[in-house]
Amino acid sequence: MGFDGGGMEVKRVFIGAGCNRIVNNTSWGACDLLSFGAQNAVAIFCPETAQILTTLPGHSAYVNCTQWLPSNKFAFKAKNLERHYLLSGDADGTIFLWEYSLTDKKWRDVLQVPEKHKKGVTCITAIMLSQTEAIFASSSSDGAVHVWEVILPSSSGGECKLSCLDSILVGKKPMVALSLVELPGDNGHLALAMGGLDNKIHIYSGERAGKFVHACELKGHTDWIRSLDFSLPLYGSSETPSLLLVSSSQDKGIRIWKMALHESIGNNRKEETSLASYIKGPIFSAGPSSYQVSLESLLVGHEDWVYSVAWQPPQSSSIDGIECYQPQSILSASMDKTMMIWQPEKTTGIWMNMVTVGELSHCALGFYGGHWSPSGNSILAHGYGGSFHLWKNVGTDFDDWKPQKVPSGHFASVSDISWAREGEYLLSVSHDQTSRVFSAWHDESSLEDGDAWHEIARPQVHGHDINCVAIIRGKGNHRFVSGADEKVARVFEAPLSFLKTLSHATRQKSSFANDLPVNVQILGANMSALGLSQKPIYVQASPESKERNNNEGIDTLETIPEAMPVELTKPPIEEQLAWHTLWPESHKLYGHGNELFSVCSDHEGKLVASSCKAQSASVAEIWLWEVGSWKAVGRLHSHSLTVTQLEFSHDNSFLLSVSRDRHFSIFAIKKTGGADEISHQLVIRQEAHKRIIWTCSWNPFGHEFATGSRDKTVKIWELEDGSSVKLLMTLPMFKSSVTALSWLGVDRQKNHGLLAVGMESGLIELWSLSNTKTDNSRISAPNAALFVRLDPFICHISAVHRLRWKNSTKSEESTSMQLASCGADHCVRIFQVDV
Structure with a gap:
């Protein structure tokens, strides 16, 4: 999606985000796209490319559930549709309807449902009655279920x-699961099944245009009902259609209920004595017809709560696509970390578990929902770790389900990002207690122009929320320093398995290989039991040491499986990322009195500066660390409250x-006599804004810098003669707090640059800054102009936390630059800016 402004185009290159950890959050549409909630955004991803295509702005609270119109269940009816629709409900009770046009791939916010729920929306279900008519129902924790008709x-x-x-x-006991169906027969009646906290399934019947009446309730489950799904009407040999309803519950059980057309009252034909006649369930009437409900089957196999059940979508069986059949196949997803496919056995007709997928590793922590692809050959689960897991049936004569690539990302606010030295990858850290490496993966088989970005490593999985990170800029192995909600900064070093994986991803395009140490002896890292430090795994580890480790592990509270770091030749899936791509921790930096808040590295990779949360001047000091020896070489005193950002001049x-x-x-930093002697001195301390200053950035070509504040202003300053500061200009007031700045040098001769400004509203603007030199080479007033306002559909939905231009060495003659951003909406984004 491009957005044009003054001959400049900004394109979305990549979005990384995890799924909100809520049941009913994900939906697979007939258009073969998936929707899910990522904080307040509705994110759309394409399973074929494993890329997130866009995020839809509008919700002001967590997105709880999404539902496509038509969903995968109605794909057989949607062959010729040019426009697909999507419903999304949030934690405030608001529901939006979006339109997606297949022809120009554009999204449009169509409407907001007028009567909002008083509390969060828990489930949305929808059916297509015709190409232009649909009915949807929404449940909420306010104890109401609304039914709507959409033309x-x-x-x-x-x-x-x-x-x-x-x-x-x-x-008082709200409903959390819904399913709608058109009743078989011609009478235009509907059935709505709902289940929730009272352990019963309630069936309501209603007409297309009228009220719904309580028809009957089905008892049997002994805990909350979590998921319900109607099949399409099944036409047996006798041609009296019957419906099947599948339900799942926190009692670990799945039940299949049959709704058969009951013989009308006037017909006194003698009933056949069959097993069904002995275990008849309730009868309910809908218009002229009445239906008998009976328990068809009980499926037992999961060992924990079953959060979702779904019928395989109906498939077209004839050429013209009108005839379709409902496969006898159910997908269930559970907190026991597995998904199962259930089908009736050919000979006995007894429902059996035919397929089980799901890594039984510690990293999944259970599945919140499972979904079929419209064609029925892929299944997707979303899990506790905000992650997706996709399996595709690649077998021809027999089932063979293989894991596939999916998009991934953080499932909590992303606090900081840092580019690698040459821009080969982007490192992000988050309050989900992980750090992640994203890289463009050069894929020869890819049909797209350019390379698709994927998460290729998860260097740190921590026991605390991570607040800040800086990649060390100097030569040698890749290293970074991260700071979390603890008083210690930690240093990590890239292991051999990552260096080899990176060379596959970049296809040796980068120049970093020249200055890598030849003898990296560490292959990867293992997690400690509490998840607070990562131990190295050496290349030549002796078998005795492994055995000894295993024996020691038995006595600990939690035995952690041994990691197996390997060189990856294609983008990894969640199971590999969560466990086998850790980096070993090489140092801990002690000294701060509170939780770490910001960290930065100088441009040679010699020094790192860090700060922590502070309420007093003594705690608000900035520490300087020497890279390599990791000694504290300076404690800088100036501020009285938390230092929010640090940056070295270029x-x-x-x-x-x-x-x-x-x-x-501003502190002057000088290297004195000895090799590692550092002197520092406070040059100036100045009050600059009326509110908190959140962010700052230096001009790469000189000693000008920008500051951005909660007072909605950005000020441009110049450090003159290394001793005094002059305010050059204040940009026009922004509509929202300024939370992130990044200055890119474009043309050194004209001292021309681009300043990226990120706001609390999630929006990003690019400003062009240039200085015209006067005769006596003093700088006259700089020119500033708004270059481009990024389209809200490619921006963040909540506050932007950090902006970083890719530090490309070729930026002076290049016309295309990359800008990375991260924010409170759980997203990491990369934009391409073409001047």
């Missing part, structure tokens, strides 16, 4: 008409810090 426009850009058919109040002679105390400080 979809027949031409593009038309209006959707929405009317409320009914509001059903269910009392010639490494000054360190700029900004703080909650509304001041910025």
